[in-house]
Amino acid sequence: MPSFLNRLFGWLPGRPKPRIVCDEAVWLAGASELKLRTLGGRRESGAFLIGESPNKEPKIIRAFVYYDDLDPHALDSGIVHFDGNKLPRLWQICRERRYRVVADVHVHPFHYGQSASDQADPVMPRGGHFAFILPDFAAGSVIPGGIGQYEYLGNGKWVDHSHAGASLLGLKRPK
Ligand SMILES: [Zn+2]
Secondary structure, X not given: OHHHHHOEEXXXXXXXXXXXXXXXXXXXXXXXXXXXXXXXXXXXXXXXXXXXXXXXXXXXXXXXXXXXXXXXXXXXXXXXXXXXXXXXXXXXXXXXXXXXXXXXXXXXXXXXXXXXXXXXXXXXXXXOEEEEEEOHHHOOOOOOOOOEEEEEEEOOEEEEOHHHOOOOEEEEOOX
């Protein structure tokens, strides 16, 4: 699909193809909403990324579902603590839109490296789940190359794709 790939921001011939894609406008709007929800850098924020999970990659991110919209107290402590009892509302949204949870994203105060708890407690503890981390409370870089991009393999194992540029997440521009 060369025409499709040519519209992927950050994708260069010779690089691995993105394994998950998102319209650039959706991604940038989501990142700026996450920045707003940090209240000027006073707390972390985050979201489930829902969309299509075809048998063949790439997966497709269609929408952000913000943690604090489902669980009003998710951001209270400054670090994201999502109450698992609020998950049924997420499943309901996914059913209504015929989407699945394909990834998650949260912001960090400084660097986009995973914390010990990010590694120990995956948001979706199943192999093939992707997790993104935006540094600087989403006030700095929010695009591949400047963000954390992680793949969960299961059994506590992660692969760090952050340094591979756009090899995990590809942002798609309109025609
Ligand atoms: Zn974190």
